[in-house]
Amino acid sequence: MAYTISAPPHKKERITFSSMNWSKIVALVPVSLIAIYFFGIPALEIILAAVIAAVLTEYGIQMIFKQNVTVKDGHAAMIGLMFALLTPPEAPIWLPVVGGFFAIAIGKHAFGGIGSYIFNPVLVSWVFVRSAWSGFMTPASIPHIGPVSDILLESGAGLLVGVSPIALIGGVYLIYKRYVEWRVPLTFFLTVFFFNQAIAFVTEIVQLVQEGVLNPLLYLATMFTFLELTEELSYAMIGVVIFGILFLSTDSPTTPITKAGRLIYGVGCGVLVSIYGYFGNYVDGTLYGIFLANGIASFLESRTIPGSFGQESLLERSYKRVVARLPPGLRSEVVSDD
Known part of the structure; x- marks a missing residue:
């Protein structure tokens, strides 16, 4: 046995x-x-x-x-x-x-x-x-x-x-x-929904400015109405998008194994699908977007693996890199009493 x-x-x-x-x-x-x-x-x-x-x-x-x-x-x-x-x-x-x-x-x-x-x-x-x-x-x-x-x-x-x-x-x-695992489909869906809304908002603002409207912020008051949200949701509810969210993006070998990696991966899938789908179509956009996201899954996994006990976290390492690039006069240093 x-x-x-x-x-x-x-x-x-x-x-x-x-x-x-x-x-x-x-x-x-x-x-x-x-x-x-x-x-x-x-x-x-x-x-x-x-x-x-x-x-x-x-x-x-x-x-x-x-x-x-x-x-x-x-x-x-x-x-x-x-x-x-x-x-x-x-x-x-x-x-x-x-x-x-x-x-x-x-x-x-x-x-x-x-x-x-x-x-x-x-x-x-x-x-x-x-x-x-x-x-x-x-x-x-x-x-x-x-x-x-x-x-x-x-x-x-x-x-x-x-x-x-x-x-x-x-x-x-x-x-x-x-x-x-729930993290990928949830963040995928939310990103598609809200990122589409953001793209639509920016596109409308640019059009208003080009048409000579001096106060494009008037559009902001109506952008997030129920009808606008329903319109964007309708694109995210077609069969191919739902299929991509629940079945294609959740394939275990092509998704990160870390929790943080899966959250970032879901957002990445949503951003790629939204960009391609908004300016093209959501059928090809969903499939090409997830395919491209597969290519960064291993990178996200390697960058989000939890460190061992006593090891610096990703946030600490990132902070030190930023501080190291600052001029000496802007760095905050600890003053010793000795």
């Missing part, structure tokens, strides 16, 4: 890698079923093609390199399903096959497999396929939440995942079950 040896304290958890993956798949079943209902048989074909391609690729690679076959843990199936949901229903059937293969072969195993990749395999594959076959991967429409009914069923959805934002509520259950 094998024993796992580690330093105390010990805390038993019933959370396993397999249970996390299958729980995420179950959480995505509602939006998948609604996509099939909304788009018909093409949506079902895309989902099956991507999932089967991802699972077979995982199985083939592990067999060829004589590794333990782990397709039962659901990770490959989850990756294939996520890629399928980011595909337009008009895409040819071979496209999700290529996407599922690329996500597993390059996005996952080329980087060393579980826990070793620095970019989410779903996003790696999406960026590749989006760049190689942009015509097939460009959605026919860009969703925008107007009436409340759009949250239940979005008729303007261009991707499978965009058909029903409320159907992605299973991601909240994942947070409750502690399969997903």
Whole structure:
């Protein structure tokens, strides 16, 4: 019998890698079923093609390199399903096959497999396929939440995942079950909401100044009205953004392990998505923004690791760097009585 040896304290958890993956798949079943209902048989074909391609690729690679076959843990199936949901229903059937293969072969195993990749395999594959076959991967429409009914069923959805934002509520259950850490999605959502408001405010102020309005602060009185807040919230409530917040940005290997790092990472995701989405569109902006944020996750992790007992904190080290750059006359020194 094998024993796992580690330093105390010990805390038993019933959370396993397999249970996390299958729980995420179950959480995505509602939006998948609604996509099939909304788009018909093409949506079902895309989902099956991507999932089967991802699972077979995982199985083939592990067999060829004589590794333990782990397709039962659901990770490959989850990756294939996520890629399928980011595909337009008009895409040819071979496209999700290529996407599922690329996500597993390059996005996952080329980087060393579980826990070793620095970019989410779903996003790696999406960026590749989006760049190689942009015509097939460009959605026919860009969703925008107007009436409340759009949250239940979005008729303007261009991707499978965009058909029903409320159907992605299973991601909240994942947070409750502690399969997903709450810091990243919370700070991500709040940043998207408030940063969009800030961008809109600055843009309006610049336009007022250019039009010769001498008192642009009059706009400030109406900027944060209920209607304005609702307008900005409507952009953050589309299916792709919710999917990115709850499922893509919370991928464990591509997020920092430290608490402070996850808070900063969530803010970083929100800022990148907001900038790209506000001046472009929130569909591509969400996916490209999270993909770029993956690249700084390891840096944030290394910078936010708590120091050992007696070691200077990050705030103390930062303070000393600032003081060291000040002129000698401005530095405050301790006067000794000796």
